[in-house]
Amino acid sequence: MTVGQDGVTAANLFDTQNPPDGTTALAVPGAALVAALSGAPRIHFDYTRWLPLFFSLLSPVVIGRAQLHHNLENFMRDRPVRIAVSTLTGIELPTVLGMTLFGLRPIPVPGLASVTDAITALRDNQVDVIQILDPQGSAETRTAIEALSHDGYPALFTLTDSVALDIGGQHVPCMHDVLLRENHSALSTLLYGAWTALAGAASLDIGLVLPMLTPPPLVAEWRHATDIAIDGADIRTMASSTGRRLLDAEACTASYRQMAGDVTSIMALRRWLSTHLPDWRMG
Numbered sequence: 001m002t003v004g005q006d007g008v009t010a011a012n013l014f015d016t017q018n019p020p021d022g023t024t025a026l027a028v029p030g031a032a033l034v035a036a037l038s039g040a041p042r043i044h045f046d047y048t049r050w051l052p053l054f055f056s057l058l059s060p061v062v063i064g065r066a067q068l069h070h071n072l073e074n075f076m077r078d079r080p081v082r083i084a085v086s087t088l089t090g091i092e093l094p095t096v097l098g099m100t101l102f103g104l105r106p107i108p109v110p111g112l113a114s115v116t117d118a119i120t121a122l123r124d125n126q127v128d129v130i131q132i133l134d135p136q137g138s139a140e141t142r143t144a145i146e147a148l149s150h151d152g153y154p155a156l157f158t159l160t161d162s163v164a165l166d167i168g169g170q171h172v173p174c175m176h177d178v179l180l181r182e183n184h185s186a187l188s189t190l191l192y193g194a195w196t197a198l199a200g201a202a203s204l205d206i207g208l209v210l211p212m213l214t215p216p217p218l219v220a221e222w223r224h225a226t227d228i229a230i231d232g233a234d235i236r237t238m239a240s241s242t243g244r245r246l247l248d249a250e251a252c253t254a255s256y257r258q259m260a261g262d263v264t265s266i267m268a269l270r271r272w273l274s275t276h277l278p279d280w281r282m283g
Contacts, residue, residue: 006031006032007031007032008031008040008043010027010032011026011036011045012044012045014026014211015045018211019211020215021214021218022221025053025210025222026208026209027207027208028047028207028209029205029206030091030202030203030204030205030207030259031090031202032045032047033047034089034090034094034202037261038089038270040089050209050210051209051219052207052208052252052256053210053222053226053249053252054207054208054227054230054246054248055208055252055255056204056205056247057160057162057204057246057255058134058135058162058163058203058204058205058245059135059161059163059174059243060094060134060135060160060202061135061159061172062098062129062130062155062157062159062175063122063129063131063132063148063154064122064128064129064130064153065153066152066154078105079104079105080107081106081107081128081129082108082126082128082129083107083130084117084121084122084126084129084131085108085109085112088108088277088281089273089277090110092202093198094195094198094199094201094202095129095131095159097191097269098159098179099129100191101183101186101191101192102182102186103183115141115144118130118132119144119148122148129156133202134205134242135158136165136243137243138242146167146168149167149168154167157172157173157174157178158174159175159203161176163245165243190265191265191268191272193264193268194265194272196258197258197261197269200258204255205244210222223248223249226249227248227249230246230248
């Protein structure tokens, strides 16, 4: 029952206070994994040692000014881009790093955690880019995104292709495809490897996991139960109508591997953060 703002509190308790006896599972959002990848000092868990039971995945969308959309296509280097973020290393971190991969200079603007606040900041020219984590989760959010598109704030890309997203009858490409077209050399960098892990983590709506050393018979029981649950017609309808992709334990493997990243890329991410965080904190 204890989650915390971004799931870190629950994940810490899960790793440090719950024995792997099969009686307790953890429901964790992607924000906790993003925090772990960034090397936040409050992290006391290792999510790469969990056993996934099922994932619910989203395709977060990045929206910006029409002028920025034009600049992405023409690849203008080192242009400053203000990005609405909840915290400097929050769930929006893949969008911040993504702007670097395009050759732009990201400037995070913290304190804008809600969709409403982010959209207001974009319309009021306080930021140039926002990330909407759950673009199809509610009618209000879908309407707001459509209105932004009509008013000159198009969707630049989605972080992943977990769920297809159409806005105004137009398909929104995933960032990999846009980067392949505009700056394909970035795809071979360590920071792109880090971005891939961050994007995968941010796309995790919710994951249900067990500790690594849970006895195999109990793991099998949990997986059987979750397979039955997510195959229910009501659950599938809910997922389809709100832009979610449900993965059973076997199908989680590839996504989980992406979210884990590799040591070299993660170290590159943390070096990049250590370089930029002092300037960001000073505004």
